[in-house]
Amino acid sequence: MERIEQHASWGGRQEVWQHASSSLGVAMKLGVYLPPAALAGQACPVLYWLSGLTCTEQNFITKAGAQQFAAEHQVILVAPDTSPRGEGVANDEAYDLGQGAGFYLNATQAPWSTHYRMEDYIAHELPALIARHFSVTGKQGIFGHSMGGHGALTLALRHPGLYQSVSAFSPIVAPAQVPWGQKAFAAYLGDDRQAWAAHDAVALLATAAERLPLLVDQGDADDFLASQLQPQLLQAAADATGHPLQLRLQPGYDHSYYFIASFIGEHIAHHARYLK
Numbered sequence: 393m394e395r396i397e398q399h400a401s402w403g404g405r406q407e408v409w410q411h412a413s414s415s416l417g418v419a420m421k422l423g424v425y426l427p428p429a430a431l432a433g434q435a436c437p438v439l440y441w442l443s444g445l446t447c448t449e450q451n452f453i454t455k456a457g458a459q460q461f462a463a464e465h466q467v468i469l470v471a472p473d474t475s476p477r478g479e480g481v482a483n484d485e486a487y488d489l490g491q492g493a494g495f496y497l498n499a500t501q502a503p504w505s506t507h508y509r510m511e512d513y514i515a516h517e518l519p520a521l522i523a524r525h526f527s528v529t530g531k532q533g534i535f536g537h538s539m540g541g542h543g544a545l546t547l548a549l550r551h552p553g554l555y556q557s558v559s560a561f562s563p564i565v566a567p568a569q570v571p572w573g574q575k576a577f578a579a580y581l582g583d584d585r586q587a588w589a590a591h592d593a594v595a596l597l598a599t600a601a602e603r604l605p606l607l608v609d610q611g612d613a614d615d616f617l618a619s620q621l622q623p624q625l626l627q628a629a630a631d632a633t634g635h636p637l638q639l640r641l642q643p644g645y646d647h648s649y650y651f652i653a654s655f656i657g658e659h660i661a662h663h664a665r666y667l668k
Contacts, residue, residue, distance in 0.1 A: 393525050396421070402463035403428040406453055411521065415512040416476040422518070423453040423471035426526070427463045434466070435527040437556075437667035439660065440514065441471040442536030442543040444562075445572070446492045449473045452537075455649035461657040465664035467533075470522060472514065474539070476507040488572055489579055495567070496543030497591045499580035508580060514543065515551050533557035533663040537652055538616075542567055545593040545606065552601040557666035559607035559659045561652050562614055565626040566594040572620050597629040605636040607662050609655050611645030 397408035404427040413420045430436045439462070441452050452458065452471040462469045475494030482503040484490035490504075499508035514534075522528060534555045536544040541563025548558035567573020568588040581587040589595035610623045617623075623639055630637035645651040 393521065401425065401459040404431055404459065404463050406459055408449060408453075413476070413513060413517060415509045415517045416507050418476045418478050418481060418507060420476070420513070421449045421473055423449045423469070424522075424526070425453065425459050425462050425469035427466045427468065429466040430468055430527065433527065435529045436466055436468045437529050437531040437533070438468045438470055438519070438522055439663050439667070440518070440532065440534045440544075441469060442496060442514065442534065442540030443471065443474050444536070444538030444540050445474070446487050447474050447540075448492070451649070455653065456656050457653045458656050458660060461660040465660055467660065467664060467667060468522070468526060468528065470518065472518060475510065481507050484579075489576055493539065493576065495539060495573075495576045495580065495591070496547060497580060500587070501580060501582045504580050510543075511547065511550075515547055515554060529667075531556050531667045533559075533667055535559040535561075535659055535663065536563070537561040538647065539564060539572070541565075541608070542573070542593065546591050546596060548604055549593060549596040549600050550590070552604075555604070557663040558604055559609075559662055561609050561655070561659075562611065562616070562621055562647055563593070563608060563623075563626075564620060565608075565623055566592055568592040568595065569625065570620045570622060594625045594629045597626075597633050597635050600633065600635060603634075603636055606630070606638070607659065608637065608639045609642055609651075609659070610639065611642050611647065611651045613644050614647045614651075616647055
């Protein structure tokens with residue numbers, strides 16, 4: 393791990409690190425916010441943020457205003473990139489496939505399967521890396537936005553016991569049923585709809601091995617609400633299975649970081665209750 397940025401923030405420090413990823417086969421960047429307690433040598437819980445389409449590690453750390461609340465609750469915030477990148481990494485001209493659009497799964501189809509192993513990276517490699525380089529308690533939560541909201545929900549559901557808390561902003565809750573997910577899943581996973589269901593939060597609720605409470609915020613002025621997000625499908629699946637879900641439709645809010653910044657404090661407080 394090589395630290396390539398550091399900035400004092402709310403008594404803590406916002407850092408950006410770069411490392412060679414064994415899962416992805418490329419160098420990856422990630423934002424790490426260390427609250428005051430971490431700088432003082434105390435072990436802290438870790439909260440992972442997964443960003444949406446086109447984002448890098450920079451979007452969340454510069455736009456969400458999360459450092460203030462991470463400092464208040466003494467949690468380490470980790471914000472990785474959204475995909476492998478670089479020369480020799482498969483890509484597509486469209487914004488919703490390839491670099492910047494990893495969908496937080498392990499691709500099984502060529503040419504994507506060579507590098508696109510984001511589930512292994514987020515769920516396994518990254519926690520081990522963070523534990524080696526920082527003092528952590530072993531408790532961790534996960535949250536994200538849009539494609540990253542999809543990633544947070546599905547990784548929490550696919551790896552029971554790995555996370556103590558989960559939440560999402562504007563998540564793609566049923567990627568197998570909407571254009572963004574169908575395009576990505578067909579490319580990364582092929583035509584097997586069973587493979588798609590294994591990475592679809594709505595489908596995963598039917599067989600969830602634990603009842604980890606879900607907090608989801610969605611703006612009702614989001615341009616993608618009807619076409620790509622469809623949170624009512626998650627509500628229906630939660631109702632059918634008795635899975636705890638707090639779905640909040642926020643009037644007037646869109647898909648942007650203005651929305652995220654407005655409620656990020658409540659989300660970090662939600663996680664902090666489970667991570668202490």
